[in-house]
Amino acid sequence: MSAAQVVRRVAVFGGTHGNEMSGVYLVKRWLQNQEAISRPSFQTVPCIANPRAVERCRRYIDVDLKMLKMLIDDLFYSMEAPPSTAPYEVHRAVELNKKFGAKGESFDVIIDLHNTTSNMGNCLIIGSSTDSFTLQMAKYLVQWSGLVCPVFLTENPAPHLKMADTTSMSAHGIGLELGAQPQGVLLADVYLRHERLVHTCLDFIHKFNQGEIFPPATLEVYRILHVVDYPRNKDNELTAMIHPELQDKDWHPLKPGDPMFLSMDGKTIKYEGESTIYPAFVNEAAYYEKGIAFWATQKETLNVQELQVKA
């Protein structure tokens, strides 16, 4: 049995990456009219996380806002005013932390809306296997959103594999990573799925605040293992691409001997690992520069504790 504090403030971020359009347009709409995301027991605040990147329809201006916390973890939490020469996103991160983070109004939950060019469907990104509140929220989405929601768990003991996470400013957080959607494109279907998932999150939070007890459960997750890069030449250019048999197969098992890449002159390169992995973020546009062809994950079943609001 796990008891969590009542939720007073929820932030919904769109445009953490400025060219991921369904979050951008949903948050813009909610900034005009908050009725749809209002619930009686808490305050919901929509926010365009990286407005300059949104204006220019780019992922970021100087550095990736999502990666920032990882790079400047201390700064993110401690600096009041970064030097004027700091990258735009450092300034913006400090602003966001003042408004939403531990030093500001202390938001309880951040919901961060993302898109990917990978065929990941309605992916839920969570950072902890022990935060009962977020796990129960993910379980609620899996059960009640009416959508198939694979859960991507970024928790990993290796520090260099710690994934960035804008939601870590708040007590609890979830990333809603929907695909496949090209950068700079708004697909109505993705927009509607994103909208439904946010509503389902808010419904969960309201029920939680009202005292509903969420029983013990299990939750199937895909936990990150490591990244796999494209084959490259000495100039760091790709010499192979995702194999057609792996393309769009996020969450499907990749077994030793399965086709993984196709070289530019048509040769198949097989997966030669020792055990089955479950690829995710397969062929994400923004990951070419980061050296990631896909994330290798393993499938696990987590035990989720019963949850109730603290009396």
Next chain:
Amino acid sequence: MSAAQVVRRVAVFGGTHGNEMSGVYLVKRWLQNQEAISRPSFQTVPCIANPRAVERCRRYIDVDLKMLKMLIDDLFYSMEAPPSTAPYEVHRAVELNKKFGAKGESFDVIIDLHNTTSNMGNCLIIGSSTDSFTLQMAKYLVQWSGLVCPVFLTENPAPHLKMADTTSMSAHGIGLELGAQPQGVLLADVYLRHERLVHTCLDFIHKFNQGEIFPPATLEVYRILHVVDYPRNKDNELTAMIHPELQDKDWHPLKPGDPMFLSMDGKTIKYEGESTIYPAFVNEAAYYEKGIAFWATQKETLNVQELQVKA
């Protein structure tokens, strides 16, 4: 009966838009090894058309290279050295024209490789309904490439509807516009289809040079009529998106009364034109800034004259 000059030089352009990846990677490969695109009767020259945009994985640096000719038609053909303050793509256009255009080595055919986020399949873009050489090449691709190839005809009497065309530097030219592929993403399937189409073009040209007679034929084309923009507010922001029933339906008939857009709050906006149109470039990422939700086209059947090389 139409007789055309023997073809001596063919250019294959990739990276006219720096984030359209299948053309970029094919041309990079052919720059390393030209064997695959060599044919005995003419010279083939691969070229990265906008190298700085390719380096930064962006459509363009200052202005769209594809649109340039339309904007500065005289300059493109006449200027030897643009002022140093001119946009990067103006400099590059002058360079390209010196190398490939009428003032340079005078290339006979340009094949320009593009990608679109629209679901346009293996689209052939041609600029004239009277150039028998290009029409017969398109017909050959339709018949012999083994791929379904809709033909997009940019010929239109209204000057403001003249579509830009990098291939217009040469006597004949064709755009190979493959989709759907997100910007900055390389899909093996699209790469392989692009490769096959280029090979089929080169085979056609070689047969033509060798004296093969291409008999009179008909060719189904989609001729541009006008553009349709998204509904927008006073700040020029979208207030609606492509309707799910229109998304991915490039080349399908759109009839009066059919759903066209879906407003951000879920209302269907219907097509209210008087006659059936055939949309193309539906939801192309690069066209948001150009005010284009899709191109309206009409279906026509062209008569194509018999073609033979000039004796």
